[in-house]
Amino acid sequence: MPAFVWALPPLALLGLVFLYPLALVVQQSVRPDSGGTSLQPYADVFGSAAFRDALGTTVWLAVGATVGCLVLGFTLALVIAFVPFPGGKAVARFIDVFLSFPSFLVTLALLFVYGTKGMANGLWTDATGSTGDGPFQFLTTPWGVLLAEITYFTPFVMRPLLAAFSQLDTAQLEVASSLGARPARIVRRVILPEALPALAAGGSLVLVMCLNEFGIVLFTGAKGVTTLPTLVYGKAMLESDYPAACVVAVVNIAISVGLYGLYRVVSRRAGA
Amino acid sequence: MLVHSRKGRWALWAVFAVLFLPVFALPLAVIVMASFAGHWSGAFPSAFTGEHYEAATRGESLDALTTSLLTALGASLIALAAGTWAALAASRLGKGGRRVVDALFMLPVAVPSVVVGLALLVAFSKPPVILNGTSTLVVLAHAVLVTAFAYQSVSAAVRRLDPAYEQAAASLGARPAYVLWRVKLPLLLPSLTAAAGLCFALSMGELSATVMLYPPDWTPLPVRIYAATDRGAAFTGAALAVVLMAATLLVLFAVSRVRTRASYR
């Protein structure tokens, strides 16, 4: 029996429960409720301010969160890998555990820290004795989502980075420092170039995951923050406007799958 | 070691602590604190109580935990079976064929989970197969979402597997099926359990596709947590979240015990 025959059953299953439903979404996106086949749903959705806002918010949040994750993740991974301290292994393990928790837990926690009645505002009112609301009211704005996304997705950058750092030849660092290079220079000239593929791979993965993030935005409970995934949810579940939901879904798929393809190329180059 | 001066090291560690603790450790600590709080209006919670846990471990909340565990179990078993089969089959294909299978099985990672939920809703709300409003559809959605991770970790393990074992077995007269069952699968067991643990954890926390699909009688824990916080019962939500984390950790721990046993044999 030729080898490809064995690949057929799982592919058929995947086709039935994933590819076929996805195709139906694309099909439904060009079938307005009025019947027939037209691009009218696309025109309607692209013309609406809600969609354009959501698209803009989604993209800037994803880009901002990715940049934040890269900076924070690189810094933290650098310390763990090259300035080792007791408990560093435990921190690395903690990061692995953190990855297995759902994203919305972060938003839930931030509610207690920065929410209207949360820890930070509590500290403020205790300290100043004022009776009004505290100064931390950003949680229901896009900034709250940004903070939550950076918190949750940073470990996704750290993991490939730590793997890349562990393969870095420490002799290289010793030679560089014996030649009189200062730490900042070593980081810039030796470590950063080695880490670049891992950074690129981790960064593009985080970008895709931020574009698709739903739980964090939903838990923020902010009517002001709408991203493409929450728009899909809103159109389908709250407005029962399936064609519109499908149009938004198709746009979201196009962006994410495109970027994911890029990630696959980058990470194959990086050997990850 | 990059920084040689004692002072410099302590400074860096301080920076690390300032960045790491509030960002990663604080959220988890706060949730645990909140789950015991009776009241929180100042800097710290007060009137500690266990009543949120009482609420979180009975009635509908207990059902939600059972639902989540069953869903995760079903989804990870399906994902493990499909992912392992696909990874093993892909390893026997040529380069081109393997790339196609790789791309198709990793695709669910790229597609937003909400869209996966929507797609299943659209596909199975009409004949020939109507699953709308059944627990099957929820399990199926979770399986679709986590299969990619099972596929990924098993195919990485298959690639690392030394072909000498398979060849030695074949030279001893073992047919391919016997080799698969007695040599390859046992050698892959550590990776299989790791993949199962990962799938289970991801499924336990799945919210995005679930909110599109869940029927009222099959409400997983994340949806309960959302419902609790949404109606203002944040402390109950926190207690439920702790239950969710504890259950996930317990399963991961059990799986890692199995894995250690399997790899030290």
Added chain:
Amino acid sequence: MNSGIRFDSVTVTYGGHDGHTALDALDLTVEPGEVMALLGPSGSGKTTALRAVAGFVRPASGRVFIGDRDVTALPPHRRGIGMVVQQYALFPHLRVDENVAFGLKAQKVPKADVPGRVADALELVGMGAYAKRYPRELSGGQQQRVAIARALAIRPGVLLLDEPLSALDAQLRSGMLAELARLHRELPDVSILYVTHDQVEALTLADRIAVMDRARLQDCGTPQELYRRPRTEFTASFVGNANLLPVAVGEGSVSLGGAELKVATDGVAAGAAATLCVRPHLVGLGPGPNALTGRVTEVQWRGATHRLFVEVGGQVVKADVRELRQPPLLGEEVVLHFAPEDGVLLAAGVRGG
């Protein structure tokens, strides 16, 4: 008995039709009960030849026979071979006895016979006391013995050994070499194909040696033939590191840098260019027949012997002589000699490859 191996013009290429040729039209027969060593440097095609017998590579052309059975199209598990590879490939999840029983169970040997045959195989390699250990609890040499027991338990007609000693240290290696020789005496019917890059292993163990280089068979013969009468320069240099000196052929003698040397010239036409092959340990210091005068360029002390490098007519001649009280100085003029019967003349163009 299903024994003996025959390669009938077997060609193996990797990477499609115009790919790299790993084995080029190999014709070779391993007689029943014979130990054949495939000797050659890495990349010479020797392992490819073994894998073609095992069935892990499919020849682009030619046939492979085991006994009188054409196995070219058979999958590995239906060939009835025993194989031991460099890293042993013991199954890490099975105990030693389960490893040895693996092939018996896979071939559905009656359940009642399995324990006895496992015990016999382990006894044969002296590992009976380790039946309940896991492979990771054994040393390299012990794993090697288990791998051999596992291959022999299925009572194969042919045994394929792929660099079986290369993962062991030097001392263990010579012990295992003696062990393999003993095994072969106890199992006189089993044909053994032994792949190695180590000439000592090949010379010690093999009934015949097939010398491989660049995907081709260069030479085949008994160890004595190959050592004393190599037919190609490659064999001469790979088996026992000979002096290879370009000479002009005359009538019953050759000339090297003006010196006339008496050697057998049969088969080489007078006036042609040829290569003279002399083993360093057969070259003596001082006057004698076939004397060569030259200057010492290097002296290496090797304990029991001295190796002298002497430049004669633009060629460097190596001589291994018994340890000297007074080794010659660098640049000193010395006389070397060798007996006419110790020189082998290789016609030019017999380079192989």
